Amino acid sequence: MTVERAAPSGGSRRKRVVYAALAGLAATAAFVSLLTSSFSASGDSLSVIMSASGVLVFGVIALLARFSRVAVRTIEHLVFWCLTGVLLLNLTLRLYGDPTSPVVADSIATLLLWVPLLFVFSAIAFEGEAALRRSVAVFLVVLLVTLPHALGSVAGPATRPGLNVMLQAYLAYVVLIVALFLLSDMQSRVRAIEEAARAMSKLAHTDALTGLANRRQAEEVLSRELRRAERYGRTFSVLMLDIDHFKELNDRFGHQAGDEVLVDLARRFERMVRASDSVARWGGEEFVIVTPETGLEDAKRLAELVRRHVNDATLAERFKVTVSIGVACYRPGDSVAALVARSDAAMYQAKRAGRNRVRHEVVGDQQAAGG
Numbered sequence: 001m002t003v004e005r006a007a008p009s010g011g012s013r014r015k016r017v018v019y020a021a022l023a024g025l026a027a028t029a030a031f032v033s034l035l036t037s038s039f040s041a042s043g044d045s046l047s048v049i050m051s052a053s054g055v056l057v058f059g060v061i062a063l064l065a066r067f068s069r070v071a072v073r074t075i076e077h078l079v080f081w082c083l084t085g086v087l088l089l090n091l092t093l094r095l096y097g098d099p100t101s102p103v104v105a106d107s108i109a110t111l112l113l114w115v116p117l118l119f120v121f122s123a124i125a126f127e128g129e130a131a132l133r134r135s136v137a138v139f140l141v142v143l144l145v146t147l148p149h150a151l152g153s154v155a156g157p158a159t160r161p162g163l164n165v166m167l168q169a170y171l172a173y174v175v176l177i178v179a180l181f182l183l184s185d186m187q188s189r190v191r192a193i194e195e196a197a198r199a200m201s202k203l204a205h206t207d208a209l210t211g212l213a214n215r216r217q218a219e220e221v222l223s224r225e226l227r228r229a230e231r232y233g234r235t236f237s238v239l240m241l242d243i244d245h246f247k248e249l250n251d252r253f254g255h256q257a258g259d260e261v262l263v264d265l266a267r268r269f270e271r272m273v274r275a276s277d278s279v280a281r282w283g284g285e286e287f288v289i290v291t292p293e294t295g296l297e298d299a300k301r302l303a304e305l306v307r308r309h310v311n312d313a314t315l316a317e318r319f320k321v322t323v324s325i326g327v328a329c330y331r332p333g334d335s336v337a338a339l340v341a342r343s344d345a346a347m348y349q350a351k352r353a354g355r356n357r358v359r360h361e362v363v364g365d366q367q368a369a370g371g
Contacts, residue, residue: 030054
């Protein structure tokens with residue numbers, strides 16, 4: 001058995017492009033920082049090392065994001081944990097390296113401003129409780145790294161604002177994490193409601209056995225085609241199909257056999273019509289085909305093609321059946337009920353004429369005639 005790898009979804013492709021762009025921008029920013037630190041008189045070796053590491057790490061991630069063999073989830077983990085590692089390592093070295101340097105003090109403030117980026121990316125990439133766990137873990141590590149420094153700043157009144165700034169940052173981080181989690185949870189609930197609504201709509205408009213549109217959906221299609229024909233002066237036709245002697249098949253072979261025949265016929269009808277046509281199970285052993293932009297003569301030819309195909313086919317690999325088909329075409333001033341009634345009457349004419357036939361309506365006072 002050959003297993004084919006599923007093609008990546010549109011969402012995965014978009015994510016891959018975004019992550020490649022983000023990693024590329026991060027690598028570019030790190031490279032600019034590396035150049036600035038290398039040629040600046042005030043630059044230090046720590047900045048050079050960290051910038052070079054950023055160029056390497058994010059450059060590799062940008063390249064990996066372009067390869068479809070690397071899973072998007074793997075790239076997301078790499079981006080998140082690399083961002084976390086680089087940011088926390090920078091923060092640790094700045095806090096406990098030379099905190100008296102004004103350059104270092106500015107760097108600490110800048111790094112603290114970038115911490116929320118980790119929470120936002122976590123919410124986007126992982127969602128729900130998984131995102132919450134990662135954000136809380138990052139927050140706790142930031143707390144462990146910065147709290148000793150913040151408490152140490154209480155030693156003198158001149159450094160006391162350091163603790164106040166840290167406390168405000170902690171509070172802002174907590175609020176952001178909770179807000180992102182609540183937003184993600186709300187989005188998940190909305191998606192669940194939308195999926196349930198789509199499923200209910202499908203059930204309301206789909207025949208459970210054959211997967212075709214049901215009578216309700218067919219009536220909606222007929223109403224839509226009727227409005228279009230009235231507004232633009234177009235035409236369309238309706239084919240009403242009924243399986244001959246279906247009750248006898250059920251009585252002889254059982255309802256399971258009847259279901260298999262219905263399902264097989266549904267698949268065959270779908271394959272035989274155009275993409276613009278609509279096939280529905282009207283009820284029981286009756287089907288209806290709505291053919292837009294199709295006059296009576298073309299509809300008769302389609303009906304005859306369907307009749308011959310069913311007559312020559314072996315359904316469910318063991319049953320032979322035939323169908324009787326009635327054809328009606330839109331007339332100005334028609335209603336859905338009138339159009340269906342004419343196609344239904346033509347179909348019963350085919351039944352009375354011996355079954356396995358096509359009959360169509362005739363304009364005027366004549367009865368349905370042979371196709």
